[in-house]
Amino acid sequence: MHQSVIRRTLAAGASAAVAVTGMAAFTAPATAATSGPVPFTCQVPVLGERSFTLVADTNLPEKVEKGKAVAVSFTATVTAPDNVRGGATLFGTSVEGTAKVVAKAGTQNLPVTANVALTTIPTTPNTELVLPVSGSTTWTPTTLGTQQITLPSFEATLSFPQAGGAPRELGPITCAAAAGASTVVDTVEVVESATTPPTTPPPATPGVAQATKTTSTVKYKKKAKKAVVKVAVANADGTAAAGKVKVVMKKGKKKATSTVTLNAKGKGKAAFKKIAPGKYKLTVKYTGSDASKKSQKKSNVKIK
Known part of the structure; x- marks a missing residue:
């Protein structure tokens, strides 16, 4: 299983959650080396420009077959620093959300849907905000060879439930990788499909008459x-x-x-x-x- 860690400073709990959502689906196996920090710049309504830190995990194997659909599931957590936690408390006591991510496998676009689980925002100062994320997508490889899974950008909307009223929403939050930053979060080898030979009756045993x-x-x-x-x-x-x-x-x-x-x-x-x-x-x-x-x-x- 591939695992990658992408670290950043997140100034808005909302943006952090969104970023996790997209990246989680495309990380390297747990046995592989983790990636370095990948900076993203996120434009968050009201809060302005923000950054974040992400740790993610996926079920992608080391090799996949060309032309065969692969179901990709993932889990992740995004950790926001205390100043982000403080800003999030201005919107509510808990947060959840959704994200639309267009990751890439080589040159193929991989639309990803993800959800940020409902999380209570800590009220204690000097406390990090940790947001759990899960999601899935389907990938049908079209090109043989080593394919890099990248995440150049994503968009998300966060929701802050309100007691006795409609939730407050924050979005769309748009994030793009910083100029010159490597957005590679996983590497997968695409191989030829192993075709199953047609089923044929076993040959007759020499010298033995058939019914x-x-x-x-x-x-x-x-x-x-x-x-x-x-x-x-x-x-x-x-x-x-x-x-x-x-x-x-x-x-x-x-x-x-x-x-x-x-x-x-x-x-x-x-x-x-x-x-x-x-x-x-x-x-x-x-x-x-x-x-x-x-x-x-x-x-x-x-x-x-």
């Missing part, structure tokens, strides 16, 4: 008094069986017999002439081969 299935259909040509029996024989692995099929049509004591040689698709047909309308018993017997076991199909056929 087979024999099927048949009958078509009667009334004017010609001709019955055509189509047969097909398939091995258990789906391949065509080879060999011969004996077809018998029987009505009472009378019967007609024909032997069919299967083609490369395991199919064949037998034609019976002078077949009068009536009920027949049809038996189709596949005689088998070295690679395929015998099988048969019996059915009752009504010719009309």
